[in-house]
Structure formats: structure tokens, C-alpha cells
Amino acid sequence: MPTAVLIDGGYFVKRFRRIEPHNAYNPERAAELAHRWALAHLTSSGCDRRDLYRIFFYDCPPLRKRMHNPISGVCIDYARSPEALFRVALHDALKQKRKVALRLGHLADSNAWTTDSRTLDALLKGKRTFSALLPSELHPEVRQKGVDMRIGLDISSLSLKRQVRQIVLVAGDSDFIPAAKLARREGVDFVLDPMWSAIPPGLLEHINGVRSTCPRPAFRHETWGAKASAAGSDQTHRRAWPGAAQGDDL
Template identity: 45%
Template sequence: MVVHTAILVDGGFYRKRARFLWGEKTAEQRAQELWAYCQAHLRDKSSGEERFLYRIFYYDCEPVGRKSVYHPLRKANVDLDKSDTYVWATEFMEQLKKRRKFALRLGHLSDQMNYNLKPDVTRDLCSGKRTVESLEERDFIFSAQQKGVDMKIGVDIASLAYKKQVQQIILIAGDSDFVPAAKLARREGIDFILDPMWNTIRSDLFEHIDGLKSQWHKKDR
């Protein structure tokens, strides 16, 4: 049986989780990795199905350019369009645009942007293991809230379901915001698979999906 499958990727989640599982990579290497990871789902015969790719939908925010954000350690503004993060993200998006069957769905970042201490650094400061004088730039992380990404995921799931464009949706994501859209898709007869990339999900989410399947594990890479 051939099953037409759409793969939806929460980009912010994927990049963070992939970095944790498989380390830092260049933009081109990360794009190739994402393509290979999606292909692993298509080649997976454990369900007894033959999957035909409809499209890979990638959801993320466009890199922020021409904006300065105050850095508390530097005590100065940082031009985001000159940062390594901006250069990497821009190249990553360009790599995905060149790949066949990829559709980018881009939201935007909120105007509230900050450089915050990483949680483990904050814990060390509060417990006395670190001092303010020991802080380095790598102890800070850029923080900005995504806008419009979850809505785009929900709209596309509904559209795929109502138009009967696919029989199966594989969602690569790590939170529960997808539940309303997943319930709608399942009512329309869509087989809904969640891939949390080996991340633990809440037990009550199982009633809203038809399957849970992560691909490569860290030890396999």
C-alpha cells in the first residue's frame, strides 16, 4: 500500500534538538542532515507501508537583520546582521530553498529580544559555583519569541486534511501546541505520527496521535 505522506518540521525545535543529539554543523551539513532525516521516515518499513513524499514543510522564523540588541556582558549593542548566528541561519534557509520538495513557512520574531544567561549558568551563580566575574559570552543565549509559526503549522495540517492531499502526516515537534490540529486531522481520516526526536512527551499526548516514531538516535550517528 502506497501512502502519500507530508512531513512537517518545527524548525526551531529541530535545530535545537539536532544540535543536542549530533553536535554543531555547518548550515549546508545541517540542511543535508534534515533532508536525510526526513528520508529515513520515508524509507522506514516498520509499519508495512510504502510512503510517497508529498512535501516537506519547514516552519521557522526569518533571521533578524539590521537590528541591535543590548548585550549585558559587553555593555554594548550587538548588530544581529553581523553575528555568526545570523550568517549561519541565512545560509541554512538558502540551502533548504534549493532542495526539492521543501516548502518554507516563515513567521517572524517578536520585537522583544534579549541576551539572557543560560539556565545552568544562572543555577551556578545562585548556588555560588560561579561568580559574576567569571561570566563569558558563551554563557549568554539570544532569546526571542516566535510569532506565527504555530498558526502556520495548524493551518497547513487543516488544509492537508480537508483537501485530502495526503493520507499521513509526520510532525517533527516537541510540544503540545499541535493537539487541536492533530485532532482535526484524525477526524478527517489522516494517520498522524509524531516524531519528538527522542525527547520525552507527556503521556496524555498519546491519545491525540496515531503513532510515535523517532529516527536516528545519538548512538547511531
């Protein structure tokens, strides 16, 4: 039976931009690498090439409405922003890839504005005042809806219907633990690809293995070793360790 590769699009884009910052807004390159790194999971040292069931890419359409910056009062058309143009082009490029299924959620309708965590922390600690905020330090509060639910439903459906023998999940948080546990109970080989990011121990103990097929980002402090070594006793033959070679089954 074949392998299905499920990619959390928001997570993938963040890691892709860490790996190739010079291509941060190159949608064709992002789509090409998403497809290439997914296909790389079909081969591993000492094993024959596996069949591909499908590559699922989960994301949301970008923010495409006009909003007024609360400090400057300037009206910004986010449909023309670099991020919106990148996301639309990325989704179009992925649709052209063989055996790629694009699963889109939606954005929560909100007119709220926020800032980055460092600026917010400085405001809460009194190191900065709200009156000193710059217009460029604010951005709309965008929340994705339906993406995690779609990933969980597809993991459950693929496992219960016995459509695949292996599921590779490209993600990095612990939201998918219930789905991963269900897949393992159904006899599915569940592999996590965190793209060389650190893994929550709670997630590590509920999967069968860890493997990243992309290059390591330049900043190598984001490795698995410390958290992987703290995992629980429910471990299998593939585990992460700091000296592992890129792309090896661990």
C-alpha cells in the same frame, strides 16, 4: 494519497546538534539530514514506499540587529553571529531541496536581555548576585511568532482538503494536540517524530504512532519509554518502547 512531513525547525536544529555536535553550525549538513530523515518516513517495514506530498520546514529568520550588552556596553551585530549565518544558510540550502517548502514566521521585536535557566535559578535563590553576572552570560530574549500557528493551519488544511493520507510531524511538545486531534477525526494517519526525545503523555494519546528515523543522540537518557508507558488508553498499533530498533514503526 501521499504523505506530508512537517518539521518544527527550531526543534529540529536543537536535536540535530545533539546528534551531530561536531556539525552544529554546518547548514549544508543540517539541510541534507532534514531532507534525508524526512524521506525515510516514506518507507517502513512490511510496507511499500509511500508518495511524498511535500516537506514543510517551519522556522524564523534569525536576529539580525545591533544591540548593546547591558553589562559591557559593547555593541554586537547579531547579523554576523554564527547563529544568524547558520540560519540564513540553512534556509537557503533547504530552498534548493526537492519538494521542500520553507514556512517562515517572525521574531517579536524586543530589546530585552535574559540569561540561561540555571543562572536565573541561582539569582532567584540568592546563590549569585546580579553584580557578579558576566557579559557572556547574557543574551537577547528572542521569541518566535507565527511558527506554531502556521504548523496548525497546515495540518488543518491538509486534513480538511483531503490532500494527504498521512502527516508526519517532527516536533516534541504538546502545542499541536488540537491539530493532531482534528487530523485523526478526518481519517489522517498522524505520526509523531520526536527525534528520540521524551514525549508528553498528553500528546502521545492523541496520535496514531511514533517513529524516529534519525540516529539516537549520544545521551540515551532522553528516551520515550518512561513517558510512553504512562500514556492513556487511546493507543494504536505503533507505540514507543525502550528496546525498539532505530527507525522501526512502533
